[in-house]
Amino acid sequence: MDTLTLNIVTPEGGIFSGQVRSVLLPGEEGEFGVLPGHSDVLTLLSAGAIEIEREDGKREIVAVNSGYVKVDHKSVDVLADGAVAISGGNDSIIAKALADAKNLLEGAKSDRVIAASVLSRLESAAKTF
Numbered sequence: 001m002d003t004l005t006l007n008i009v010t011p012e013g014g015i016f017s018g019q020v021r022s023v024l025l026p027g028e029e030g031e032f033g034v035l036p037g038h039s040d041v042l043t044l045l046s047a048g049a050i051e052i053e054r055e056d057g058k059r060e061i062v063a064v065n066s067g068y069v070k071v072d073h074k075s076v077d078v079l080a081d082g083a084v085a086i087s088g089g090n091d092s093i094i095a096k097a098l099a100d101a102k103n104l105l106e107g108a109k110s111d112r113v114i115a116a117s118v119l120s121r122l123e124s125a126a127k128t129f
Helices: 091-108 112-126
Strands: 004-010 013-027 030-034 041-045 048-054 059-064 067-071 075-080 083-086
Touching: 013 041, 013 059, 013 075, 013 083, 059 091, 083 091
Parallel strands: 004 075
Antiparallel strands: 004 013, 013 030, 013 048, 041 067, 048 059, 059 083, 067 075
16 A cells, blocks of 8 residues: 655654655645645645544544645655644543643634634544544
8 A cells, every 4th residue: 555754843843753544634725635646735734633544544633733734746744833643542641632732722723713623623533542
Protein backbone atom coordinates (compact mmCIF):
# COMPACT_ATOMS: atom_id res chain seq x y z
CA MET A 1 0.00 0.00 0.00
CA ASP A 2 1.26 3.49 -0.86
CA THR A 3 2.00 5.84 2.01
CA LEU A 4 2.97 9.45 2.63
CA THR A 5 5.59 10.86 4.95
CA LEU A 6 3.90 13.24 7.40
CA ASN A 7 5.86 15.72 9.51
CA ILE A 8 4.18 18.12 11.95
CA VAL A 9 6.47 20.63 13.65
CA THR A 10 6.05 23.69 15.85
CA PRO A 11 8.61 26.24 17.06
CA GLU A 12 8.94 24.06 20.18
CA GLY A 13 9.77 20.90 18.22
CA GLY A 14 8.32 17.91 16.41
CA ILE A 15 4.79 16.67 17.14
CA PHE A 16 4.52 13.83 14.62
CA SER A 17 6.77 12.18 12.06
CA GLY A 18 6.00 8.98 10.23
CA GLN A 19 4.39 7.10 7.37
CA VAL A 20 0.63 7.53 6.93
CA ARG A 21 -2.08 6.28 4.61
CA SER A 22 -3.95 9.58 4.62
CA VAL A 23 -4.28 12.90 6.40
CA LEU A 24 -7.21 15.33 6.73
CA LEU A 25 -6.16 18.96 7.21
CA PRO A 26 -8.03 22.13 8.30
CA GLY A 27 -7.19 24.36 5.35
CA GLU A 28 -7.95 28.07 5.28
CA GLU A 29 -10.55 27.43 2.55
CA GLY A 30 -11.96 24.33 4.28
CA GLU A 31 -10.89 20.80 5.18
CA PHE A 32 -9.06 18.76 2.60
CA GLY A 33 -7.75 15.23 2.48
CA VAL A 34 -4.39 14.07 1.19
CA LEU A 35 -3.58 10.62 -0.18
CA PRO A 36 -0.38 9.35 -1.82
CA GLY A 37 0.05 10.92 -5.27
CA HIS A 38 -1.65 14.20 -4.30
CA SER A 39 -0.95 17.30 -6.39
CA ASP A 40 1.53 19.84 -5.05
CA VAL A 41 -0.09 22.38 -2.72
CA LEU A 42 1.18 25.11 -0.43
CA THR A 43 -1.55 26.67 1.72
CA LEU A 44 -2.49 28.15 5.07
CA LEU A 45 -4.01 26.12 7.87
CA SER A 46 -6.71 27.44 10.16
CA ALA A 47 -7.39 26.34 13.72
CA GLY A 48 -8.73 22.82 13.77
CA ALA A 49 -7.88 19.16 13.85
CA ILE A 50 -5.46 17.18 11.71
CA GLU A 51 -6.76 13.62 11.40
CA ILE A 52 -4.11 11.02 10.66
CA GLU A 53 -4.52 7.44 9.45
CA ARG A 54 -1.24 5.68 10.22
CA GLU A 55 0.31 3.02 8.03
CA ASP A 56 -1.02 0.32 10.39
CA GLY A 57 -4.59 1.72 10.14
CA LYS A 58 -4.63 3.33 13.59
CA ARG A 59 -5.94 6.87 13.80
CA GLU A 60 -4.48 9.88 15.59
CA ILE A 61 -5.57 13.47 15.89
CA VAL A 62 -3.55 16.65 16.37
CA ALA A 63 -5.09 20.03 17.25
CA VAL A 64 -3.44 23.04 15.58
CA ASN A 65 -4.07 26.74 15.99
CA SER A 66 -2.70 27.94 12.63
CA GLY A 67 0.16 27.36 10.26
CA TYR A 68 1.22 26.28 6.80
CA VAL A 69 1.23 22.99 4.93
CA LYS A 70 3.28 21.87 1.94
CA VAL A 71 1.98 18.82 0.10
CA ASP A 72 3.57 16.87 -2.71
CA HIS A 73 2.98 13.42 -4.16
CA LYS A 74 4.93 11.65 -1.39
CA SER A 75 4.98 13.94 1.67
CA VAL A 76 3.03 16.39 3.82
CA ASP A 77 4.96 18.93 5.89
CA VAL A 78 3.04 20.99 8.47
CA LEU A 79 4.56 23.99 10.22
CA ALA A 80 2.13 25.01 12.97
CA ASP A 81 2.31 27.90 15.39
CA GLY A 82 1.02 25.55 18.08
CA ALA A 83 -0.11 21.93 18.16
CA VAL A 84 -1.26 19.31 20.66
CA ALA A 85 -1.31 15.58 19.89
CA ILE A 86 -4.33 13.70 21.22
CA SER A 87 -3.14 10.11 21.41
CA GLY A 88 -3.86 6.91 23.26
CA GLY A 89 -2.76 6.25 26.77
CA ASN A 90 -4.57 6.39 30.05
CA ASP A 91 -7.56 8.63 30.68
CA SER A 92 -5.59 11.28 32.58
CA ILE A 93 -3.12 11.72 29.69
CA ILE A 94 -5.97 12.10 27.20
CA ALA A 95 -7.82 14.52 29.52
CA LYS A 96 -4.71 16.70 29.86
CA ALA A 97 -4.16 16.68 26.09
CA LEU A 98 -7.80 17.70 25.54
CA ALA A 99 -7.45 20.55 28.07
CA ASP A 100 -4.26 21.72 26.33
CA ALA A 101 -6.02 21.53 22.95
CA LYS A 102 -8.95 23.55 24.31
CA ASN A 103 -6.59 26.30 25.51
CA LEU A 104 -4.75 26.28 22.18
CA LEU A 105 -7.92 26.53 20.08
CA GLU A 106 -9.68 29.08 22.25
CA GLY A 107 -6.63 31.33 22.05
CA ALA A 108 -6.54 31.00 18.25
CA LYS A 109 -10.13 31.76 17.36
CA SER A 110 -12.43 34.60 18.28
CA ASP A 111 -15.30 32.53 16.87
CA ARG A 112 -16.38 30.36 19.81
CA VAL A 113 -18.73 28.28 17.63
CA ILE A 114 -15.84 27.02 15.48
CA ALA A 115 -13.69 26.34 18.55
CA ALA A 116 -16.55 24.45 20.23
CA SER A 117 -17.15 22.38 17.08
CA VAL A 118 -13.50 21.39 16.79
CA LEU A 119 -13.28 20.58 20.52
CA SER A 120 -16.36 18.38 20.27
CA ARG A 121 -14.73 16.50 17.39
CA LEU A 122 -11.51 16.09 19.36
CA GLU A 123 -13.37 14.72 22.38
CA SER A 124 -15.29 12.26 20.21
CA ALA A 125 -12.10 11.07 18.52
CA ALA A 126 -10.31 10.73 21.88
CA LYS A 127 -12.97 8.27 23.07
CA THR A 128 -11.81 5.80 20.41
CA PHE A 129 -8.25 5.60 21.77
